[in-house]
Amino acid sequence: MWGIILGLLFSGTVAGGIYLFTRFQKFKVVQDLSRGRKWIRRGLALIPILIFIIFCLFDMMNSIIVLLHFMVFWALADLGAFLWRILRRKKKEKNPEVKRPYWLGLGVILFTTGYLCVGWYLAHHVWVTTYTLSTEKSLGQEKLRVVLFADSHVGALFDGEGFAEEMQRIQAEQPDLVLIAGDYVDGGTTKEDMIRACQALGDLKTTYGVFYAIGNHDRGYFRSRNFSYEELLQELEKNGVRNLRDEAELLNDSFYVVGRLDKSVKDRKNMETLCKDLRLDPEKYTIVMDHQPGDYAAEAEAGVDLVVSGHTHGGQLIPINRIGEMIGVNDRTYGLETRDKTTFIVTSGIADWSIGFKTGTKSEYVVIDITGK
Numbered sequence: 406m407w408g409i410i411l412g413l414l415f416s417g418t419v420a421g422g423i424y425l426f427t428r429f430q431k432f433k434v435v436q437d438l439s440r441g442r443k444w445i446r447r448g449l450a451l452i453p454i455l456i457f458i459i460f461c462l463f464d465m466m467n468s469i470i471v472l473l474h475f476m477v478f479w480a481l482a483d484l485g486a487f488l489w490r491i492l493r494r495k496k497k498e499k500n501p502e503v504k505r506p507y508w509l510g511l512g513v514i515l516f517t518t519g520y521l522c523v524g525w526y527l528a529h530h531v532w533v534t535t536y537t538l539s540t541e542k543s544l545g546q547e548k549l550r551v552v553l554f555a556d557s558h559v560g561a562l563f564d565g566e567g568f569a570e571e572m573q574r575i576q577a578e579q580p581d582l583v584l585i586a587g588d589y590v591d592g593g594t595t596k597e598d599m600i601r602a603c604q605a606l607g608d609l610k611t612t613y614g615v616f617y618a619i620g621n622h623d624r625g626y627f628r629s630r631n632f633s634y635e636e637l638l639q640e641l642e643k644n645g646v647r648n649l650r651d652e653a654e655l656l657n658d659s660f661y662v663v664g665r666l667d668k669s670v671k672d673r674k675n676m677e678t679l680c681k682d683l684r685l686d687p688e689k690y691t692i693v694m695d696h697q698p699g700d701y702a703a704e705a706e707a708g709v710d711l712v713v714s715g716h717t718h719g720g721q722l723i724p725i726n727r728i729g730e731m732i733g734v735n736d737r738t739y740g741l742e743t744r745d746k747t748t749f750i751v752t753s754g755i756a757d758w759s760i761g762f763k764t765g766t767k768s769e770y771v772v773i774d775i776t777g778k
Contacts, residue, residue, distance in 0.1 A: 418469050421476035422457070426450050428479055432507045466759040470722070474521060479513045524722075524762035529562055531571055531755055532769045533578075536741055537776070538748060540710060542690045544777030545659030552578050554770040555586035555696065555715020556754030557602070558622060560594040562768075563756060565601025571755060571770070572605040578772050581612040582656070585646075586715045587620020587667060587696030589637075591758055594625075596632040600640055607644025613656045615646045618664035618694035620716065622758065649694065653683045659777075660690035663709070668697045676703035685709075690777070698751045701736035705744040711775075712749045719753025719766030726765050739766060 429435060429450035439446035460468040486509055552575050559568050575583065583606075590599055606615050624634045638648055647654065649664025651674050656662060663683065666673035674682065685691055691709040698714035719739040720726025729735035736742075742749045750773065753766045 414469065417473055417476075421472050422454055424476055425472070425479065426454055428483075428510055429453055432510055433505065467761050470760055470762055471521060475513070475517050478517045478520070479510070482509055482513050520764070521762060524764040527767040528757050528761055528763040530768065531574070532767050533574075533772060534752070534769045535772045535774070536750060537774050538711065539776040540690055541778050542688065542710070543659055544690055544775065545657040546581075547777065549582065549660070549775040549777065550578065550580050551582045551584060551692070551773040551775065552580040552770060553584045553586060553713050553750070553752055553773060554755040555620070555713075555752050556588045556718060556758070557585075557756050558588055558591040558594070558754075558758045559602045559756075560598045561591050561756055561758050562761065565598035565605070568598075568602040569605035569608075572609060575770060576609055580609075580772075582662070583609055583611055583615040584662070584692070584694055584713055585615065585617040586694045586713050586752070587618055588622040588715060588754075588758075589617060589620065590625075590630075591622050592626040592629045594630055594632075596630070596636070599632055599637060603637075603640040603644045603646070606641070606646050616654070616662050616664060616694065617641060617646050617648050618696060619648075619650065619667045619670065620696040621667050621669040623667075651679055651682075653685060653691075655689070661685055661692065663691060663693045665693060665695040668695075668699060676700060676707045680707045680709075690775070698735050698737050698749065701742075701744055701747075701749060704749075705747040708745075709747055711773075712747060713771075713773075714749070714751045715754050717751060717753070718757060719751075719763065721757075721760060721763060721766070723765040 426447075427450075430446050435446055435449045438449060457468055457472055460471075554571075554575070557568060557571075559565060563571070585606075590602070609615055623637065641648055649662065651664070651666050653661045653663040661683075663679075663685075665679065687708060691711070693704060693709050693712045695704070695712055695714050697716045698712075701712075704712050717729060717735055717738045720729075727738060730738055737749060737751050739751050739753055750771065752771045753763070753769055755768055755770050757763065757768065
């Protein structure tokens with residue numbers, strides 16, 4: 406799967422570079438400076454491509470994202486201009502030698518730049534999304550306030566101090582319970598940032614505590630970081646964060662918090678086995694943390710009350726934002742859904758991983774107010 410994605414990404418990048426190289430040659434300033442000499446025109450048009458290659462040395466993923474957006478919007482603009490000429494049945498100009506400004510190219514550059522700036526802002530600014538739920542079960546109190554976040558990928562969009570600032574915002578929500586639904590850290594997270602982020606979690610004042618369930622990035626890929634997964638768990642435990650690995654905890658003698666191992670973990674239990682082993686009381690409200698939103702049928706059949714997930718980043722970018730649902734990898738990309746008696750919530754994540762843009766979604770943490778019997 407990943408091989409196919411990387412292959413398509415590489416092919417698209419090469420094709421995009423070649424296509425944009427041909428577009429840059431159409432600008433009037435390039436044609437004026439070249440004075441009809443092809444090698445000069447091509448050399449000038451090659452400058453933006455060389456700049457892209459240089460940026461790739463520092464941030465390959467985001468450089469590719471930027472190039473692909475320029476390629477797609479330019480191709481759409483070219484197609485639109487072509488169809489417009491056909492509809493207008495425009496004749497050839499009487500003086501084709503007259504060189505005019507390449508307004509279409511300039512418009513594409515301005516539009517794409519603005520579009521990506523908005524996407525950058527949506528990824529780097531954190532919103533608050535609220536949901537209100539109700540249950541006939543007793544929660545031991547009139548209302549339970551749960552704050553959920555996932556996909557912080559500490560060190561990607563913000564470092565340990567930036568994470569601590571977001572935790573101060575979460576503290577202001579006066580949560581009874583804080584849930585971390587996976588991908589807390591990333592392959593590129595430094596040990597210093599990880600420790601600072603864990604300290605920020607330890608500073609949270611809640612009624613029932615902070616709970617964490619593993620995501621697919623938390624173990625780290627390719628051993629590229631300077632701390633182990635075991636050191637992460639030790640630091641979380643030191644700061645009072647409870648790590649649930651296919652485990653449950655009964656709180657206030659009224660409701661459960663269950664943390665599932667991530668789908669990528671080989672020895673994760675299926676939902677039927679997990680519920681049987683945990684012996685959950687069906688009369689008590691049950692909240693399940695499952696990083697990847699891809700087991701809705703089994704979770705609904707198990708009759709749990711609420712399942713919270715992340716992983717999808719809200720779809721990340723248009724138009725690929727619904728591909729996970731289309732190919733059956735995810736049951737939902739973002740938001741709230743109810744199946745039978747089970748409510749499912751997927752957050753777009755409080756941050757991001759390698760990609761610094763979000764389009765069609767935004768970064769967030771979630772406040773869930775649950776009213777009990």
